[in-house]
Amino acid sequence: xxxxxxxxxxxxxxxxxxxxxxxxxVAGTFIGMLPGLGPMTAIALMIPIAASLDPVAxxxxxxAVYYGAIFGGSTSAILINAPGVASxxxxxxxxxxxxxxxxxxxxxxxxxxxxxxxxIIAALFLLxxxxxxxxxxxxxxxxxxxxxMILGLVCxxxxxxxxxxxxxxxxxxxxxxxxxxxxDQTQGIPRFTLxxxxxxxxxxxxxxxxxxxxxxxALLNILGKTGASGRTLNPVVMGxxxxxxxxxxxxxxxxxxxSVLGFFVGLLPGAGATIASFLAYGTExxxxxxxxxxxxxxxxxxxxxxxxxxxxxxEAANNAAATxxxxxxxxxxxxGSGTTAIxxxxxxxxxxxxxxxxxxxxxxxxxxxxxxxxVGNIVLxxxxxxxxxxxxxxxxxxRQLLMPLVLFFSLVGVYLVSFNTFDLFLxxxxxxxxxxxxxxxxxxxxxxxxxxxxGLIEENLNRALLIHxxxxxxxxxxxxxxxxxxxxxxVLLAPLVSGLVRRKHQTPAD
Amino acid sequence: xxxxxxxxxxIFIFCAVYGWMAFDIPAxxxxxxxxxxxxxxxFLALLGCTLxxxxxxxxxxxxxxxxxxxxxxxxxAVACMLIYAVIIRRAGFIPATTFxxxxxxxxxxxxxxxRIIAVATLVSGIFWLLMTQLLGVYLPPWPEV
Numbered sequence: 001x002x003x004x005x006x007x008x009x010x011x012x013x014x015x016x017x018x019x020x021x022x023x024x025x026v027a028g029t030f031i032g033m034l035p036g037l038g039p040m041t042a043i044a045l046m047i048p049i050a051a052s053l054d055p056v057a058x059x060x061x062x063x064a065v066y067y068g069a070i071f072g073g074s075t076s077a078i079l080i081n082a083p084g085v086a087s088x089x090x091x092x093x094x095x096x097x098x099x100x101x102x103x104x105x106x107x108x109x110x111x112x113x114x115x116x117x118x119x120i121i122a123a124l125f126l127l128x129x130x131x132x133x134x135x136x137x138x139x140x141x142x143x144x145x146x147x148x149m150i151l152g153l154v155c156x157x158x159x160x161x162x163x164x165x166x167x168x169x170x171x172x173x174x175x176x177x178x179x180x181x182x183x184d185q186t187q188g189i190p191r192f193t194l195x196x197x198x199x200x201x202x203x204x205x206x207x208x209x210x211x212x213x214x215x216x217x218a219l220l221n222i223l224g225k226t227g228a229s230g231r232t233l234n235p236v237v238m239g240x241x242x243x244x245x246x247x248x249x250x251x252x253x254x255x256x257x258x259s260v261l262g263f264f265v266g267l268l269p270g271a272g273a274t275i276a277s278f279l280a281y282g283t284e285x286x287x288x289x290x291x292x293x294x295x296x297x298x299x300x301x302x303x304x305x306x307x308x309x310x311x312x313x314x315e316a317a318n319n320a321a322a323t324x325x326x327x328x329x330x331x332x333x334x335x336g337s338g339t340t341a342i343x344x345x346x347x348x349x350x351x352x353x354x355x356x357x358x359x360x361x362x363x364x365x366x367x368x369x370x371x372x373x374x375v376g377n378i379v380l381x382x383x384x385x386x387x388x389x390x391x392x393x394x395x396x397x398x399r400q401l402l403m404p405l406v407l408f409f410s411l412v413g414v415y416l417v418s419f420n421t422f423d424l425f426l427x428x429x430x431x432x433x434x435x436x437x438x439x440x441x442x443x444x445x446x447x448x449x450x451x452x453x454x455g456l457i458e459e460n461l462n463r464a465l466l467i468h469x470x471x472x473x474x475x476x477x478x479x480x481x482x483x484x485x486x487x488x489x490x491v492l493l494a495p496l497v498s499g500l501v502r503r504k505h506q507t508p509a510d
Numbered sequence: 511x512x513x514x515x516x517x518x519x520x521i522f523i524f525c526a527v528y529g530w531m532a533f534d535i536p537a538x539x540x541x542x543x544x545x546x547x548x549x550x551x552x553f554l555a556l557l558g559c560t561l562x563x564x565x566x567x568x569x570x571x572x573x574x575x576x577x578x579x580x581x582x583x584x585x586x587a588v589a590c591m592l593i594y595a596v597i598i599r600r601a602g603f604i605p606a607t608t609f610x611x612x613x614x615x616x617x618x619x620x621x622x623x624x625r626i627i628a629v630a631t632l633v634s635g636i637f638w639l640l641m642t643q644l645l646g647v648y649l650p651p652w653p654e655v
Binding site for chain 2: 052166167169170173174176177180184186187189191192219222223224398399400401403404405407408411412415416421424425428432435436437439440441442454458461462465470471472
């Protein structure tokens with residue numbers, strides 16, 4: 001492990017990779033700060049640039065964009081009460097009141113410190129858990145991977161929230177359908193190409209991500225769905241950012257608790273940063289022994305009115321979960337969230353297959369991603385924080401200039417990879433379809449997961465059948481495959497069973 | 511009709527058309543294998559249609575109202591993108607991008623002509639310079655004769 005760490009540090013701290021890490025952090029903060037544009041859009045927008053770099057630099061930059069965007073999202077949540085993504089909603093609950101009380105700088109510092117601690121603690125767990133899990137998963141065969149990917153898809157759908165499971169499952173199926181467009185990998189037969197040469201290679205992952213996230217997000221903004229269109233905001237009072245000793249003592253336990261909680265929630269496929277931050281906020285609110293709606297003697301605000309604990313807890317959990325979600329990605333090649341699915345797609349585009357073999361075949365990628373998380377968190381704390389008042393100026397730029405620029409970067413990002421105008425037309429079509437589905441309240445992340453895992457599922461199933469003489473018996477003869485598939489079935493049926501039980505209990509009362 | 515039912519209907523039609531097209535995929539040389547190039551698409555079509563029907567007949571909480579949406583502005587923005595896709599190669603990168611940015615700034619409600627021209631020209635020029643000089647990506651700046 002020490003040798004791996006040394007490799008990671010040497011690679012991540014090389015001058016070139018440090019420069020990309022810095023660029024990624026700052027660019028991620030910029031994009032993540034724009035209301036409506038979350039980490040997924042940020043990574044999608046950066047893929048064309050990352051694609052021109054070598055794999056290690058590209059992955060380091062995208063990981064940096066990821067946590068930079070999370071940090072940026074928190075900034076807009078605190079300064080203008082516009083959480084870029086769902087996971088920063090709890091941040092706005094206490095961060096925005098603090099900014100309104102003229103303590104924006106202090107709120108940003110607490111958010112940055114909590115994110116930093118969450119990231120560092122989770123990266124430590126990642127360091128311990130990932131190699132062990134990678135070694136264990138070396139025993140996995142194609143059939144087990146097939147089962148694992150089914151479990152991953154089912155988990156994402158199951159965690160979609162009340163009433164959302166069917167929609168999430170449908171979007172996953174649509175993602176898998178889009179993955180079947182193009183030449184079949186095993187037999188070389190063209191499928192759903194409509195006779196077009198441009199579709200022989202299938203729909204590019206970059207095009208789909210750009211269309212459904214960056215382009216769709218900008219189009220929704222143009223449509224006026226996100227509300228802030230055309231509005232120029234007034235700068236808030238930043239105030240001093242010094243934290244007293246008692247304040248540090250006050251927020252330390254919630255930060256540690258939330259970091260550990262966030263990491264473990266992040267490990268679960270589909271749970272991710274949103275559940276982690278809400279869970280951490282709820283837990284700390286319950287643990288708080290100050291139910292009075294006023295300030296206490298030490299000037300501490302209650303939850304919802306500018307509590308530093310209420311701000312620190314979700315921030316720590318949020319960042320820890322983001323790090324935690326890298327464990328299944330790096331060790332099993334299984335993306336636990338939409339963001340890690342995009343990362344997986346980018347890795348595959350580089351010719352790197354994440355999974356247990358990544359630890360063996362490309363240790364420099366594996367370790368430098370882990371080390372870059374530490375370095376990235378340090379960069380965010382020491383470089384981004386002082387720059388926030390300047391970076392935050394982007395929030396006060398008129399939307400009528402910003403949104404066309406997002407459209408431009410999305411279109412050009414795809415065009416520069418293929419130089420094919422057909423891709424632009426396809427992208428506009430998919431972007432409009434994504435807008436329609438978003439307006440109808442259908443989630444997009446399961447579709448991306450379905451798209452990425454669809455091809456892999458078919459590939460692993462084909463390989464498993466080939467290994468087992470074209471027999472389906474591997475499903476029940478291989479205990480590991482059977483266990484994982486049973487687990488997937490359990491996850492799929494659990495909400496249905498609990499719904500039935502609840503209905504049965506309610507009937508006599510009615 | 512409830513919003514989730516509109517979505518379910520659209521997806522059902524999409525899945526049905528996809529399934530119908532899946533029957534056109536030839537299964538050459540794969541008779542002895544349990545799965546072929548058409549197996550997964552047929553399964554997905556069946557699964558998609560079933561789930562869409564289940565969603566259509568399920569009861570879902572009514573989501574928040576959409577509010578007032580500016581469809582005209584979206585239509586103009588899409589038109590600008592389509593024109594950009596048509597002219598990017600023919601007109602060259604710099605003129606096409608300047609036109610696209612200026613047009614979308616106007617569509618978004620910016621009315622200060624000098625600001626529109628300055629930002630559109632600067633962004634397309636600087637981006638072209640970055641791509642060609644720094645990243646070594648060749649982009650024809652003007653129409654190719």
